[in-house]
Amino acid sequence: MAEYENNCFILHGAVVWSEGLNDLRQLDDGYVICDEGLCAGVYEEIPEAYRDFPVEDHWDGIIIPGLVDLHVHAAQYNNRSLGMDMELIEWLDKLTFPEEARFAQDRDYAVMSYDAFAEDLFIGATTRAVVFATADYLTTLKLMDALEDRGLVTYVGKVNMDRNVPDYYVETTKKSLRHTERWLSRVDGRYENTMPILTPRFTPTCTRELMDGLGELAARYGLPVQSHLNENPREVEWVRELEPDSASYSDTYLRSGLFGGDVPTIMAHCIYNTEEEIALMRDRGVYVAHCPQSNLNIASGIAPVRRFLDEGIHVGLGTDVSGGHSASIFETMKAAIQSSKMYWRYVDSTKKPLTFPEAFYLGTLGGGHFFGRCGTFREGYEFDAVILEDSNLYTMRDLTPAERLERIVYLSDDRNVTGKFVRGEKLY
């Protein structure tokens, strides 16, 4: 596209973006400027300096920053919206482990499944994601290829697990670490937008030896980490039995250097964190991937998101497919709002429900922060943008751009996503 040379262009239409938790901005008729792949701000009129940039008009469209998914299992994509009548441990044994194991046994199956997952992200409003693959590092590379091909920006992790997993899927400690290093060497220099992230599945499936080995890799390669934390009461109890010497579930990661500080870390769920763990997450800058779809579906509970936000903890949203039934971050925003209302009603009436602007913040800037300068249209931020159309969401009312966006959060599907830009590249 000649006119977008050097990723310099302007998007013109209604614009909605978040500048902070309670700071939703909108312009009825605005110009979002991309200057060499970085955002140069949103304006009511095109500033003098950008007058020669090509303008792409979206008269009926709404321009928003790309959505960010902080927690999703690509290898569970075939299972989304299936088996929703189980809790975590049964769900892992009956539905999830057999499916993930199949990815190593049948590479064609893996490639086609990963491709479908990548395509779903591509056609939706998500521009960045942090992804679990499976323990099989070879097909993990295929997933990374598929995501790179689509132009999305992602972190992807080969999963590590050396205990409490069925024989057909468990790794030995040695193999788990060796394959992780092989995977890292294969990844090295291979991608522009696809980065590795260390991925101990969760404490019940990782011995101390494996955790320590991963901690060394994190330090040696300067890699980030993702895992699960305090998702389900039975899981929490199990961890207490497995790790009697650890001060807390969080401590089982911390002891091996896998819990924030110099190691950027995402922990999914965090529903049953103790006070000490909340303080630890805050002090060590650990990100919460809040996964309300999943937490509702497999009956895990409701994370105290308001508390996390009040503490200044980083929070983003995760679809958690296939605990989450859908790969849509819009659907996840809706679930975040709805479940926070039940938390307020039934758990703690001092914790105000999440509002729509807050949920939108979490799904853009909140999670985007893990990727650096990302998730809003602030000057100097990487330019990820999505064009939304809502003409099929009929209403007789005249609405502001923010009201139109609220309706899109609750009612839209892939038909409403009509344009997408990542790091200044036009994907469609």
Place this chain on the structure above:
Amino acid sequence: MAEYENNCFILHGAVVWSEGLNDLRQLDDGYVICDEGLCAGVYEEIPEAYRDFPVEDHWDGIIIPGLVDLHVHAAQYNNRSLGMDMELIEWLDKLTFPEEARFAQDRDYAVMSYDAFAEDLFIGATTRAVVFATADYLTTLKLMDALEDRGLVTYVGKVNMDRNVPDYYVETTKKSLRHTERWLSRVDGRYENTMPILTPRFTPTCTRELMDGLGELAARYGLPVQSHLNENPREVEWVRELEPDSASYSDTYLRSGLFGGDVPTIMAHCIYNTEEEIALMRDRGVYVAHCPQSNLNIASGIAPVRRFLDEGIHVGLGTDVSGGHSASIFETMKAAIQSSKMYWRYVDSTKKPLTFPEAFYLGTLGGGHFFGRCGTFREGYEFDAVILEDSNLYTMRDLTPAERLERIVYLSDDRNVTGKFVRGEKLY
């Protein structure tokens, strides 16, 4: 369609239907027979008696009974998925009353809005609905016309309210009753599939005099009744203040002959029912319209559906647009399952969450019972059927028809509804 003469035909494909709360049936390759508008059962092979009926093949489709919406506000359709950060009373004052009032002030607005609502029901999987209009009886007739034109089977109510409503929308008691009678006389003999239902909005907006007048009309014309009950704690408290002489919120309806017994009655929500009210609903055969989308969105709470079912109370699902953000009963089934899990987790761990088969029962046979023999493919039941296609909901897995249906409940939109039959008439 010549070959469907006398509404005699056969649908061929995968079939899923509910025969009871925990009795989900499926056939990979089945024949559903329609004999003069009534169902003649589901078969693996076409019985001898029906060999000359034309067969409509749906090789990739799933055939299910039509969905039933027991509670929806047509006049709030323009507001769906808007203003979801408010509770009931504020939401009524700021969002709902101004919108409904506009329907009397601007008839064109009303006609176009109602038409959009009817079209949404038409293209979705709902075949039957029980609907609130507004206080304006003339445009209520326009809504009934639009629904009749679409071939759907509905009950529609002109809303009654003579207190605690803004001046621009309130009726006098006399006018409310007089207009109700005029409306009933205009409806008489006008429709084949569209029936009137008396609709006192809810106790806070109805004086005793109005309630008594409606009770007389119910008895005189043999009409059913719909209203709201125990939706929000502040509303419940308000009713206690307004009606100190009534034994309960339910009693405020019962005293005027508007609560079951000989008067078929639907009460929406029923979240904060007392033990006495639960017993009263059971004894008088009052239907619960369970509206979990709405109960989540306007933070009302979670109705004790398991308790109602254990008591043998009739329960169906309501979208409750626009407390509910979507007119889809599939979306409502999902919300019913999800919120029942939070009820189990946080309110009462003895109340098992709703399963997918149970939610599907509620959205078909459960609500269908209000319409008589409706909501399943049992012999002699009125033939409402929907054809679903799921090829766009990609998965590599081989699934049973019931598993495919579970995915449709969680992931589908109007694209997945490709055929529809009501009372044996093919709509598309």
